[in-house]
Amino acid sequence: MLGVTIFIFTVLTSTVLNFQWGAKTIALPPPEDIPEEILRTEIITEARSPIDGKILTAGEYAQLKAKIQERTFPPKLSPRVRETVFLLRLRSLIKQFFPFIDI
Incomplete structure (x- = not known):
């Protein structure tokens, strides 16, 4: 009998709380919102x-x-900058295959 009353109390409490919390979530946006x-x-x-x-x-x-x-078109680069970029790309390629070599 005590278990039934606790169950009924729990159901009623959760129902009341759902109605109170649900009212806050169903609100419309303010009228000044576009x-x-x-x-x-x-x-x-x-x-x-x-x-x-x-x-x-x-x-x-x-x-x-x-x-x-x-x-x-890409901007013109000096030959020295082009060579440096090429060497950096070559270095990263070598490091992928031989990570233990200190370059």
Whole structure:
């Protein structure tokens, strides 16, 4: 009999607590929040420069992107820098196959 009353008490307590906690989680967002659907359709008229982070208009941003895309070729490097890069790549390749060699 004591077990049945404890069971009933537990069920009633959990039911009451669920109703109290559930009310807090079903709340709607505040009315001043702009819905995500509206934010997705908003036209962006300004952007930030990928180079220095300055605020640009849409036209300036388009010009900057076009200017950046024109530079598709790699920049010219001095022969000494090219040789150094080649040797570093060769060193990393050798270290993969022979990790015990101190280069």
